[in-house]
Amino acid sequence: MSRRIYTKIRVKRSKLVDGMTGSDILGSLKRAVAEYDADATEVWARKAVEEGVDPIRAADILSEAIKEIGDGFGRGVLFIPDLIGGAEAMKSAMRVLEGEIKRRNVRRENLGTVVAGTVYGDIHDIGKTLVCTLLTAAGFAVYDLGVDVPAEVFVKAVKEYKPDVLAMSALLTTTAPELRKVIDALRSGGLRSRVKVIVGGAPISDGFAREIGADGYSSTAVGATELVLRLLGKKGES
Amino acid sequence: MIDGFRRKLAPLRILTDEQIEVVHSGALSTLRETGVRVEHEASLKLMKDNGCEVDFGKRIVRFSSGLVEECLRRCPSSFRLRARDSEKDVIFGGDVTYFKNSVGQMTVDLDSLEPRVPTEKEFLDALKVLDALENVHVLGPYTPYFGHEGVPPVMSIPSTCAAKLKYSGKAQLEGVQKGSEVFCIKMAKAVGSEILGLMNAPSPLTWGSDVVEAAYRFAEADFPVQVASGAVMGGTAPATIAGALVLTTSEILAGIALVQLRSRKPVKVLPGTFSFPMEMRSGLPAFGDIGVSLYQIAFNQIWRGYGLPVYNSASGYCSSKGIDFQAGYEKAIACLLSALSGANLITFHGSVSAELTFHPVQAVLEDDVAGMIGRLVEGIEVDDETLALDLIKKVGPIPGSYIGEAHTRKWWRREQYLPKAADRLSYPEWKEKAKKTCVDYAKERVEKILATHAPKSLAPDLEREVNEILEEARRYYEEKGLV
Numbered sequence: 001m002s003r004r005i006y007t008k009i010r011v012k013r014s015k016l017v018d019g020m021t022g023s024d025i026l027g028s029l030k031r032a033v034a035e036y037d038a039d040a041t042e043v044w045a046r047k048a049v050e051e052g053v054d055p056i057r058a059a060d061i062l063s064e065a066i067k068e069i070g071d072g073f074g075r076g077v078l079f080i081p082d083l084i085g086g087a088e089a090m091k092s093a094m095r096v097l098e099g100e101i102k103r104r105n106v107r108r109e110n111l112g113t114v115v116a117g118t119v120y121g122d123i124h125d126i127g128k129t130l131v132c133t134l135l136t137a138a139g140f141a142v143y144d145l146g147v148d149v150p151a152e153v154f155v156k157a158v159k160e161y162k163p164d165v166l167a168m169s170a171l172l173t174t175t176a177p178e179l180r181k182v183i184d185a186l187r188s189g190g191l192r193s194r195v196k197v198i199v200g201g202a203p204i205s206d207g208f209a210r211e212i213g214a215d216g217y218s219s220t221a222v223g224a225t226e227l228v229l230r231l232l233g234k235k236g237e238s
Numbered sequence: 239m240i241d242g243f244r245r246k247l248a249p250l251r252i253l254t255d256e257q258i259e260v261v262h263s264g265a266l267s268t269l270r271e272t273g274v275r276v277e278h279e280a281s282l283k284l285m286k287d288n289g290c291e292v293d294f295g296k297r298i299v300r301f302s303s304g305l306v307e308e309c310l311r312r313c314p315s316s317f318r319l320r321a322r323d324s325e326k327d328v329i330f331g332g333d334v335t336y337f338k339n340s341v342g343q344m345t346v347d348l349d350s351l352e353p354r355v356p357t358e359k360e361f362l363d364a365l366k367v368l369d370a371l372e373n374v375h376v377l378g379p380y381t382p383y384f385g386h387e388g389v390p391p392v393m394s395i396p397s398t399c400a401a402k403l404k405y406s407g408k409a410q411l412e413g414v415q416k417g418s419e420v421f422c423i424k425m426a427k428a429v430g431s432e433i434l435g436l437m438n439a440p441s442p443l444t445w446g447s448d449v450v451e452a453a454y455r456f457a458e459a460d461f462p463v464q465v466a467s468g469a470v471m472g473g474t475a476p477a478t479i480a481g482a483l484v485l486t487t488s489e490i491l492a493g494i495a496l497v498q499l500r501s502r503k504p505v506k507v508l509p510g511t512f513s514f515p516m517e518m519r520s521g522l523p524a525f526g527d528i529g530v531s532l533y534q535i536a537f538n539q540i541w542r543g544y545g546l547p548v549y550n551s552a553s554g555y556c557s558s559k560g561i562d563f564q565a566g567y568e569k570a571i572a573c574l575l576s577a578l579s580g581a582n583l584i585t586f587h588g589s590v591s592a593e594l595t596f597h598p599v600q601a602v603l604e605d606d607v608a609g610m611i612g613r614l615v616e617g618i619e620v621d622d623e624t625l626a627l628d629l630i631k632k633v634g635p636i637p638g639s640y641i642g643e644a645h646t647r648k649w650w651r652r653e654q655y656l657p658k659a660a661d662r663l664s665y666p667e668w669k670e671k672a673k674k675t676c677v678d679y680a681k682e683r684v685e686k687i688l689a690t691h692a693p694k695s696l697a698p699d700l701e702r703e704v705n706e707i708l709e710e711a712r713r714y715y716e717e718k719g720l721v
Contacts, residue, residue: 079518126473126521173391174415
């Protein structure tokens with residue numbers, strides 16, 4: 001039953017598109033993010049590509065939309081489910097837009113690149129995902145490696161994506177030592193000086209972060225964005 | 239055997255019979271259609287041999303309803319948990335309620351409210367307080383702290399387990415981490431006690447390899463197993479109480495099927511809950527939220543309906559960072575409702591600031607609350623003597639008074655609950671006594687316990703044996719490069 005209603009809505013939407021301008025499409029794309037509708041953002045992103053809308057402009061619109069959600073979170077009127085819902089809606093449109101960006105061989109400006117993940121042996125996802133979402137909202141290109149990420153995968157990602165920042169999460173006292181392992185692996189791979197490393201998670205403290213040789217620590221997801229901006233000397237640009 | 243509180247009230251019900259039925263059938267259809275991911279390789283074959291549909295690639299086990307219900311029937315409706323001191327044994331089941339302590343990773347400075355790792359002395363002092371408190375019937379896992387200065391994280395469970403066995407005769411629960419159960423079982427056997435082993439599902443619908451292996455080891459030792467889910471409503475479970483009940487009931491039923499099918503003898507199982515709503519700004523547990531109690535009351539009703547004892551754990555934690563009004567209401571409301579809805583074991587004493595910290599002063603305060611809750615569930619005695627018709631006739635109207643009557647002397651202490659750390663002074667007296675609060679009284683009681691309480695000590699040869707097993711654990715983790 002619900003599936004049928006849903007299909008109807010989609011049909012209605014694609015009808016609406018006929019004769020729409022690029023800015024109508026971008027407005028709909030932005031509204032779909034604000035409505036946390038990952039199916040609709042994908043539809044509008046495809047439509048944008050079909051109608052020849054600049055994919056960089058569309059990606060910027062997505063960032064604006066996610067930034068508004070991030071601001072709402074910061075003001076305490078939106079909550080984690082909204083942030084995650086917004087991020088999912090953005091991702092499904094980005095998958096479409098990234099293909100087009102590649103095809104046109106253009107480059108999207110961003111504040112910097114961040115690789116993020118939860119360490120090996122630890123499957124806690126939420127804190128790390130929040131940090132990724134808020135960093136994306138702030139204008140960074142973020143590569144989320146997921147959870148339970150072995151040290152060698154972090155090292156490989158640092159080599160491949162050449163990020164400005166590596167952000168790692170550990171939520172257990174037993175997995176916190178993994179953070180040090182990754183930092184040591186970066187050092188022995190000669191990569192440590194190329195990337196700023198930030199850490200977070202319930203058992204982590206400022207002192208612990210310093211002790212393992214990280215560049216920074218934040219106790220909250222909002223604080224993590226400020227930390228990255230500060231570390232990269234970009235405070236105020238967001 | 240240690241005395242718990244015998245509930246004489248009909249347990250609180252929050253669901254109708256029809257609602258229970260749809261949760262139950264929802265859980266069975268989830269187990270049949272969606273299945274549960276079992277990350278323990280040997281169990282996949284075991285489940286296949288018992289007629290389950292197993293996807294070995296995805297490690298998904300789908301259970302038939304008949305098999306699940308058969309495994310449920312194998313669980314005894316009550317069982318004894320043997321303590322090191324047989325006078326402290328407990329029997330889970332029926333209408334008896336016990337309390338146990340909650341835990342904290344660290345201690346907390348009561349002035350600055352800053353957490354810090356406890357010293358060994360603070361660890362042992364806190365344990366001594368828990369041993370002394372009359373309404374702490376059972377000691378929890380990782381108790382009272384996750385460890386203390388000088389204990390590497392991987393040694394925290396063997397080390398706290400050894401401390402509990404050495405310095406308290408009370409029955410205990412123990413968690414698992416990296417094979418720690420092997421050493422805990424050995425230590426408990428050495429001193430002639432049992433351990434209620436924890437088997438906690440990492441939701442949604444997953445049983446991790448380590449916890450399953452540990453549960454099998456506890457069952458093999460003929461120790462009881464607590465099978466629980468800690469699904470977070472809105473995170474690892476649906477945000478709705480009803481959806482969370484379907485999910486966690488499925489997980490626990492699957493856990494029960496695993497342990498019962500693996501063991502030749504019926505395994506003693508205590509279904510438990512450590513579920514709570516997610517705090518939607520931080521992603522942290524929303525301890526103290528009324529959703530904890532809504533869920534636990536329903537959980538207790540469902541599992542009592544299955545004929546098994548029940549354990550509530552999330553009731554024992556608060557979001558407040560200090561010993562204050564918020565901490566008081568968050569934990570008291572939840573524990574009271576757990577007791578009223580028929581939980582047989584309730585986590586309560588000592589934690590402050592979620593699971594981050596523990597403080598013995600909080601435990602002393604909560605011992606009074608546990609006593610009050612216990613008194614409440616024991617209900618009202620109504621007979622010729624308590625109705626006191628003859629006495630009412632004898633005393634008559636004013637100027638009659640009951641204060642000097644033998645009946646009053648006999649009964650008032652049974653009817654009231656006398657808290658040991660509450661302020662009940664008149665205003666002038668309170669002012670004269672430096673305006674002391676319940677927290678001041680609790681601090682004094684902690685000091686008094688530390689000065690006077692003598693836990694029943696372990697025979698020197700047994701203590702040596704426990705220490706040797708602890709040393710064996712250290713060597714084992716050293717060889718694995720974890721210490």
